[in-house]
Amino acid sequence: MNPAVTLKPKSKPEFRRIVTVADQNLAARCAHGKVVLIDDDAPVLDALCTLLEMEGYAVEAHSSATQYLETVALKAPQFEGPTCMVCDVMMPDVDGLALQRHLAQTDAHQDMPMVLMSGASGAREAASAFKAGALDFLVKPIDADALLNAVAEALDASRQRQISHKRQSTLAQRIATLSAREREIAKRVARGQSNPSIGADLGIALRTVKLHRQRAVEKLGAAGLPDLVRMAADGNL
Amino acid sequence: MANFDTATAFLILGVFHVLMPLVTWLILIKVRDAPLAWWCGGGLLIGVSVFTVSIHQKLPVWMDVNALTALLFTGSLMRIQALRVDLGIAWSARSFIGIVVLLSLPYYVLAYGLQDPMLRVMYASIAGLVVCGYTGALALRIGREEQSSNARWIAVYLLVALAFLFRFISLSEVKGTPNLATEGLTGTLIAVAGLFSATIANFAYAGLALDRARRREAALVDVRAADTANRLLSDQIAQLDRQRGLGQLSASLAHELTQPLTAVLTNTQIAQRGLNSGKLDTPAHLELLGKIVTSTQRAAQIIDQIRKYIKPSDARHEPVDLARLVHDVAELLAAESRLARTRFEFSAITSHAWVQGDPLQLSQVLLNGMKNAVEAMTSAPGQPIKVNCQRVGNDVIVQICDAGPGLSPQALAQAGATFFTTKPNGLGLGLSISKAIAQQHGGTLALSNNQPALGATLTLRLPAASGFAATAPAQL
Numbered sequence: 108m109n110p111a112v113t114l115k116p117k118s119k120p121e122f123r124r125i126v127t128v129a130d131q132n133l134a135a136r137c138a139h140g141k142v143v144l145i146d147d148d149a150p151v152l153d154a155l156c157t158l159l160e161m162e163g164y165a166v167e168a169h170s171s172a173t174q175y176l177e178t179v180a181l182k183a184p185q186f187e188g189p190t191c192m193v194c195d196v197m198m199p200d201v202d203g204l205a206l207q208r209h210l211a212q213t214d215a216h217q218d219m220p221m222v223l224m225s226g227a228s229g230a231r232e233a234a235s236a237f238k239a240g241a242l243d244f245l246v247k248p249i250d251a252d253a254l255l256n257a258v259a260e261a262l263d264a265s266r267q268r269q270i271s272h273k274r275q276s277t278l279a280q281r282i283a284t285l286s287a288r289e290r291e292i293a294k295r296v297a298r299g300q301s302n303p304s305i306g307a308d309l310g311i312a313l314r315t316v317k318l319h320r321q322r323a324v325e326k327l328g329a330a331g332l333p334d335l336v337r338m339a340a341d342g343n344l
Numbered sequence: 345m346a347n348f349d350t351a352t353a354f355l356i357l358g359v360f361h362v363l364m365p366l367v368t369w370l371i372l373i374k375v376r377d378a379p380l381a382w383w384c385g386g387g388l389l390i391g392v393s394v395f396t397v398s399i400h401q402k403l404p405v406w407m408d409v410n411a412l413t414a415l416l417f418t419g420s421l422m423r424i425q426a427l428r429v430d431l432g433i434a435w436s437a438r439s440f441i442g443i444v445v446l447l448s449l450p451y452y453v454l455a456y457g458l459q460d461p462m463l464r465v466m467y468a469s470i471a472g473l474v475v476c477g478y479t480g481a482l483a484l485r486i487g488r489e490e491q492s493s494n495a496r497w498i499a500v501y502l503l504v505a506l507a508f509l510f511r512f513i514s515l516s517e518v519k520g521t522p523n524l525a526t527e528g529l530t531g532t533l534i535a536v537a538g539l540f541s542a543t544i545a546n547f548a549y550a551g552l553a554l555d556r557a558r559r560r561e562a563a564l565v566d567v568r569a570a571d572t573a574n575r576l577l578s579d580q581i582a583q584l585d586r587q588r589g590l591g592q593l594s595a596s597l598a599h600e601l602t603q604p605l606t607a608v609l610t611n612t613q614i615a616q617r618g619l620n621s622g623k624l625d626t627p628a629h630l631e632l633l634g635k636i637v638t639s640t641q642r643a644a645q646i647i648d649q650i651r652k653y654i655k656p657s658d659a660r661h662e663p664v665d666l667a668r669l670v671h672d673v674a675e676l677l678a679a680e681s682r683l684a685r686t687r688f689e690f691s692a693i694t695s696h697a698w699v700q701g702d703p704l705q706l707s708q709v710l711l712n713g714m715k716n717a718v719e720a721m722t723s724a725p726g727q728p729i730k731v732n733c734q735r736v737g738n739d740v741i742v743q744i745c746d747a748g749p750g751l752s753p754q755a756l757a758q759a760g761a762t763f764f765t766t767k768p769n770g771l772g773l774g775l776s777i778s779k780a781i782a783q784q785h786g787g788t789l790a791l792s793n794n795q796p797a798l799g800a801t802l803t804l805r806l807p808a809a810s811g812f813a814a815t816a817p818a819q820l
Contacts, residue, residue: 147682148603150639154610157632161614161623197599197683226599226606248606251613 123184136165137186140262143219144168145175145206146195151247155193158251159258171198172206189269191242191261193254196225196232204232207239220261220268224249278342281327292316293323296332297339351398353535357542358395362388364546372550375557379429383549386422387542389415394538413448413455420475421447426549427482427498430556431489447471462515469512476505476541483545492555497548500541507537582777586708589715589774590650600679601646607639649676652704663809664706666697666740667733673710674731677718684718685725693733697740698809701785706806709781709789712774713744713802720748720800739787740808747799751791759791782806 125134142164146152149170156168165188169175172194196203203223210219220242225232233244242264243257285293295305306316329335365387372380393415421444428434435443451471454464483498511530590597615632618624624632649672674681674688681687699706717729730745751759759775775791782789787806794801 148607150607150635150642151603151610154607154614154635158610158614158617161617197679226602247602248609251610251617254610 123186125186133165134186136160136163137188139163139165139188140258140265141165141167141185141188141190142258142262143175143190143192144194145170145172145192145198145203146224147171147198148195151195155249155254158254162255162258164258164262172202175206176209189262189265190219191258191265192219192221193258194221194223196223196236204236204239207236207241211239220264222254222257222261275341278327278338282342284326285323289319289323289326292319293327293335294339296320296323297336353532354394354398354538357535357538358391358393358398360539360542361391361394363391364542365391368546368550368553372553375553377553377556379426379556380549380553382422382426382429383553386419386424386426387546389419389422391419393419413451417447417451417471417475418444420472420479424475424479424482427479427486430486430552431482447475466512466515469508469515472508473505473512476501476508480505486552490555492552494548494551494555498545498552500544500548504534504537504541507533578777578780582705582708582781585712585774585777589708589711597646597650597676597679601643604639604643604646608636608643611636611639646675652707660702660704661700662703663698664701664703666699666706666742666806667693667695669703669707669710670731670733670742673707673714676711677714680715681718681721681729684721686718686721687728688714689728689730691730691732693731694735697733697735697742699740699785699787699806700809701806705781706785709778709804710742710744712778713804716774717744717746717748717800717802720746723749724798735808738808740806742804742806743801745794745799745801747794747797750793750798750800756791756793 123130123134125131142159144152144155144159144166145168146155147170152168152170156166159166165186167178169178194203194206203225207221207223210221221236221240222243222245223236223241224245224247226247236244242261245253245257282290291309292305295308296302300308302313302316302320306313309316324335327335327338329338365384368387369376369380369384396415421440425435425440450467451464454460454467458464480499480502483495483501486492487494487496487499507530510533514530611632615624615629615636618629618632670690670693674690677688714729714731721727721729724747727747729747730743732741732743732745734741775789779789782804785806787804789805790803792801792803793799
């Protein structure tokens with residue numbers, strides 16, 4: 108049931124294919140949003156899971172950070188959609204803040220914003236959580252509306268990040284198709300050099316310059332000069 | 345003075361001197377102690393010797409001399425010893441014998457060596473003067489130090505000393521062998537003084553003995569009062585220690601309580617949404633309500649544990665199940681142990697381990713021990729703390745075994761001493777209070793390092809409650 112192995116250099120898992128009806132439901136939920144829920148207290152985990160599923164999200168519940176990381180290591184393919192993490196801070200083994208640090212270091216899930224929860228509202232805890240990039244810090248007992256708002260915000264952020272990531276990778280792909288000459292010319296055009304001056308610098312004819320420029324613009328799919336300038340900046344031409 | 349038969353006087357004196365100490369000894373049966381024994385014994389010997397003075401004419405000379413020396417000197421010195429014991433400066437056995445010999449030797453020398461009756465008698469008078477004078481002086485000293493008027497009356501002995509002095513002076517007029525029984529004035533003086541001393545001094549000494557007994561009673565009452573005050577104070581300290589321990593746990597306890605409360609809040613809000621949206625059916629709602637009930641009960645349980653622990657109460661004496669107590673305390677420490685990345689592992693725990701005692705105090709001992717174990721485990725995260733609770737023979741043994749750094753030899757030697765602690769914020773009272781509680785329950789508490797592994801083990805041993813069958817150990 109696993110899809111064909113991709114030739115992409117990145118280690119990101121390929122998206123999962125829909126096969127069964129259950130898959131269909133799950134895929135729909137994931138498209139709405141997937142929440143990775145981590146809490147060591149079983150009743151709390153159960154209650155939060157029920158609440159989020161009622162809202163239509165797909166919930167992946169774990170009772171410890173270690174369990175979650177084991178699942179991640181399996182690199183199972185996932186359905187497409189925004190994801191976020193809701194994690195308790197005070198846990199045995201790896202606690203929420205340590206997990207946050209670990210994820211930041213491994214760079215694997217920058218698409219997954221974190222919402223942290225805590226039973227004891229330590230100001231220091233909250234401060235370090237926010238400094239490490241957490242989206243929100245909720246104090247137990249958590250109000251349902253507060254949690255759902257935080258999750259919605261986090262999924263939104265995740266969606267934005269996913270879009271920008273996709274755009275970035277598409278751009279990188281396109282830039283990779285440029286030849287060296289095309290690339291050089293595109294860079295100079297984006298910097299504002301006129302065609303004649305480019306021809307003079309590189310020692311080629313004006314007609315050649317124009318040809319390379321047209322090919323570069325086509326390959327990059329730029330709509331106009333401003334677009335090209337933006338792509339040059341984003342793609343680190 | 346011819347009508348006054350000195351011999352008879354001395355006879356009566358002798359009888360008196362024998363009778364009075366005897367009666368005193370018999371009557372003061374309840375307050376008999378060493379000084380009284382010395383006094384009465386000494387009095388007895390003096391009495392017998394005085395008796396011989398009256399009948400010495402009928403005695404062979406050698407007996408007369410020996411009786412006087414042995415009995416009189418020893419008896420007088422015994423009375424002096426009685427007073428010295430009271431003052432706390434008693435002569436040792438060797439010194440006593442030495443002084444007796446020292447006092448008697450010149451007399452023997454004069455009696456047998458030089459064979460000079462005059463000198464002998466003169467020496468006797470001087471000796472009598474010195475001895476009685478010293479007795480009086482000691483009596484006055486006791487009177488001053490103990491503020492006792494009884495003691496001062498004993499100084500009537502000084503009269504006897506004076507009488508001896510008078511005799512010594514008057515000896516110059518005597519011709520031939522001096523004989524106390526026939527010397528009119530001096531005999532009378534000595535007899536009278538002797539009579540006074542026999543009665544007054546004896547009564548006074550009896551009073552002194554009663555004073556001493558009363559003082560001992562008062563001291564005993566003081567000791568008992570101090571003991572009670574001590575116990576009350578240690579109860580208060582134990583109570584404060586409990587509160588402080590609970591205060592330190594409060595952060596983790598608050599976290600412990602918020603877990604069930606979170607479950608309650610979330611499940612309630614789910615139910616509300618379910619009812620509003622109609623997305624959930626009745627069985628689902630009933631399930632939610634069931635979960636709410638469970639979580640609320642859990643929160644109530646935690647609060648109950650806290651309340652039981654913190655409530656001050658007089659020490660109870662009832663059957664306590666230590667195995668159950670161990671579980672309860674482990675629950676109280678659940679959050680704390682999670683924070684320290686450890687957990688309690690119960691091995692070899694019998695289902696019931698009954699002892700007699702106060703459940704609150706015993707839970708305090710367990711809490712202190714298990715909390716110390718948790719704190720020791722910060723250096724060995726991930727490993728469990730092993731807790732045993734078994735009945736072994738007539739005892740119930742609880743062992744709390746951590747895998748921390750263990751104790752240095754100095755720490756091990758001093759553990760349990762009040763105000764000794766290895767913790768930066770510690771008061772150093774927990775272990776000493778726990779030890780005291782264990783002892784009060786007839787048991788022991790000991791701390792030792794694990795061999796060969798790292799860590800320390802706290803062993804609590806208490807006598808098992810009789811009447812409860814030992815149940816087979818259950819693996820938990």
